[in-house]
Amino acid sequence: MYKSLTDLANCHASDKGTIGPSKEWPVHNYTDVYDAYLHPLRGEKLTMLEIGLGVTGKNWHSAIVHGRNSGGASLKMWHDYFPHAKIFGLDINACSYLDNERIKTFVGHQGHIDDLEAFSKTFGNPRFDLIFDDGSHRPDDQQVSLDYFFKFLKPGGIYFIEDLMANGKGDDRSGRCYCDKFLNTRSVLKSFRDDGSFPQPNLFSDPDYLAKAIETICFHVPKVSLSSSKGRRFWHRAVSSVSYSPESERLCMIRKRTDVE
Numbered sequence: 001m002y003k004s005l006t007d008l009a010n011c012h013a014s015d016k017g018t019i020g021p022s023k024e025w026p027v028h029n030y031t032d033v034y035d036a037y038l039h040p041l042r043g044e045k046l047t048m049l050e051i052g053l054g055v056t057g058k059n060w061h062s063a064i065v066h067g068r069n070s071g072g073a074s075l076k077m078w079h080d081y082f083p084h085a086k087i088f089g090l091d092i093n094a095c096s097y098l099d100n101e102r103i104k105t106f107v108g109h110q111g112h113i114d115d116l117e118a119f120s121k122t123f124g125n126p127r128f129d130l131i132f133d134d135g136s137h138r139p140d141d142q143q144v145s146l147d148y149f150f151k152f153l154k155p156g157g158i159y160f161i162e163d164l165m166a167n168g169k170g171d172d173r174s175g176r177c178y179c180d181k182f183l184n185t186r187s188v189l190k191s192f193r194d195d196g197s198f199p200q201p202n203l204f205s206d207p208d209y210l211a212k213a214i215e216t217i218c219f220h221v222p223k224v225s226l227s228s229s230k231g232r233r234f235w236h237r238a239v240s241s242v243s244y245s246p247e248s249e250r251l252c253m254i255r256k257r258t259d260v261e
Helices: 005-011 031-041 073-081 113-122 139-152 185-195 207-213
Strands: 047-051 086-091 103-107 128-133 153-161 214-220 223-227 233-237 251-256
Touching: 005 031, 005 073, 031 128, 031 251, 047 073, 047 139, 073 086, 073 103, 086 113, 103 113, 113 139, 128 139, 139 153, 139 185, 139 207, 139 251, 185 214, 185 251, 207 214
Parallel strands: 047 086, 047 128, 086 103, 128 153
Antiparallel strands: 153 251, 214 251, 223 233
């Protein structure tokens, strides 16, 4: 019997589930949302890409690699969840130790077109059923990757972007996930969903293609934080009885039209 995606995430210490690498690391509870979309596909021979593999190295220190997490936790999770899938991984740090008969990794920056083109050329321009962006979380990098890889998504395929933040131009935020030159990705995609246009400034080089190719955009709020009377914090699934702050959606699903290559 297949294990659930949440069980696999927790087994590999991915923060996509409900138990992370350590008690101090907050978890995202993305797996319930993912499972609702992906469970019917578990037995299929899919081709998928994950951007950002949660591995530490000379180019980027990944803080999630601690405790029970030795690196590449979500890639291991996907490997077990989709037993017949061919899985590609893109990360700024080398992690060939994750490669096996179904996993191939590549070193590259998700915000650099030359790196993305080198990735595609190396693997023969693969087409993907599923793409997951769990990379730098910067809006510029997210938008470059979406603009480039959506053309490599098969008709009807799904593109997920994790950890959407108020971290773009005009947002009151700082840190390594912040970019003050382009709007945050959530606001750009929500504007397109609501009125059919991508507000500027963004980094889409071919917005007409995206507008033609996108069928559906859905946003999810997989977790909210609550405080008990004793001051302890708990992470819960977002339910109808719990309110959430506007513009706090952290996970986005973008489905490609079936009639667009």
